[in-house]
Amino acid sequence: MIKILLVEDMPDTVELVRRALSAHDYEVVHAPDAETGFQLALDERPRLILLDLGLPDYDGQTLAGWLRAEPSLTGIPIVAFTAWPQETARKMVESYGCNGYIQKPIQKVKDFVDQIDSFLKTG
């Protein structure tokens, strides 16, 4: 199974993502905050990190910076998961070295899973 690390503090969103991805043979590992997310990235070596930009300890941009500065995590796609306006999301993604973003809320599960597939293929 392909392992995805989801860093997200909202329980409802975690549940929705877990259900959507588990149904397509992904394994979802979950962290509710940035510090746990960084540790799980090191411990679990996921194939992709899906990162909420609003987290309760440090925000998602700060975590993206830590992840990008960690040599052992080089090459793992980081995808921001955010309700921010597209222009803001795009600027943050470019600045912090993320591979792209997926807009919240999830409107159609199939589209969401397709986006995850696409980021995994293009890295």
Added chain:
Amino acid sequence: MTNEKIQLVPTSRFTIEQLTAIYNQTRVDYLVPMPMNSKRLADYIADYDVDLEHSLVAMQGDELLGVAMLGVRAGRAWITRLGVLPNIRRGGVGQALMNGLLENAAKLNRNFVMLEVIKNNVPAHQLFLKLGFREIGELLVLRRAPVVPPPDPVVADARRLERVEALRLAGRDRGTMPWTNQSETLINAQDVSGLQITLADDSQGWLIYQRQKFILTRFAYKTETGNPTTVAYAFLSHLHHQYPRLDTHLENIQVNDPHLPAFYEMGYVESFRRIEMWLGDPPPELHIKASI
């Protein structure tokens, strides 16, 4: 929500965990999500002089409906963290909280009240206008990622400022700056230091900042002589050369700040904007506005 009367209860009657929970519940659907854990909220309360005795939770029976906090400093008050549960908005809870805070500010003889509202948060903006607040200007929230390579430091005489000297420079005449950037915030914050720059043409300026474990933040700066953009580029080049792996997060920089071009040149990007609003007039002792 029932027809039962809304009660306003001082936040001091709740634990920090309860306040964190109600605050986060009011923000779940915000355009710019700013969730906090208990430590982060406790730091926020301490750094920004939030008065928990005069801040309020709105309740109906046992149910918590919303929260709003009041910062109190000499001659001024500040409204912050106002939030109402999403499913009961437009039911008068926000206005009840605001009225309660303004009454509490008046009891404390604070007739000059400041706040910021996220740009495009139309309902909150309208509520503040209705209560008599007026727009003062736009504020920027800026970020600089550590993945941006630090530039070579500009050739200059750069002198490190320890906390006491840094706070002395930050000065006392900054009471009409946005609340988050006033001198009291720097005085309350840990790990504050600074740097003073003199360029070859005798241009001079200084930068005060807080260095947290992973973040540089809470900047105060001034160009004493010379071009603000040139001086700012010089002090930022030294700062980011010294701390290349730290994320930088700046709150509430005024849009007409003459130093701004240097920030953009250094790789800062705009995250979002707020509108600063005031009710009443600053008392005379706060009238001298810092020229930063």
